[in-house]
Amino acid sequence: MENIIIREAREDEAPVIAELLMIAWPVEDIMASNGISYEELHETVTAIVSLPATIYSYEHTFVAEADGRVAGAMCGYDGADYQALKQPIVDALGEDSEFARLQETEAGEYYLDSVGVHPDFRGRGIGSKLFEAQIARAAEQGHSRVGLIVDVDKPEAEALYERLGFRYLDDKDFFGHKMKHMIHIL
Secondary structure (H helix, E strand, O other), X not given: OOOEEEEEOOHHHXXXXXXXXXXXXXXXXXXXXXXXXXXXXXXHHHHHHHOOOOOOOHXXXXXXXXXXXXXEEEEEEEHHHHHHHHHHHHHHHOOOOHHHXXXXXXXXXXXXXXXXXXXXXXXXXXXXXXXXXXXXXXXXXXXXXXXXXXXXXXXXXXXXXXXXXXXXXXXXXXXXXXXXXXXXXX
């Protein structure tokens, strides 16, 4: 049996966490809407992951270690804190950025904000283990529901989330891209 360790992330892992989280995003849409390159986006996300109290902070992230490498990452936090946690990103991109207008989650929901597994490690159950860790954290913090959004163009991800107990709630717009908002009741 393969040894996969799920643990809390460390600040020094910010560059690899940023790379993994960006796997989950419509990166081309984000770069186009903000007029930035992949390298600029990665640099910005790395800086944000390094900070405490941001939506992508290492403080809100679990990582999966496999074969001595960080193979996956997932952020999760209380949706009631969303506006405050996203403010450092708004500050970096500007109040007039499309990101400033996003509303991915809300109070009453523990929000899973991005999961990424390195392509070399897919198919080993890493994503499922990251979900288990974040859902357990949500329960420990007293939340009654966990939410996420999934790209309508990623039916395989949606199918995984359904197997994990998530159900469709409504649609969300993410940088002009349609996403499905799904919830898991604890």
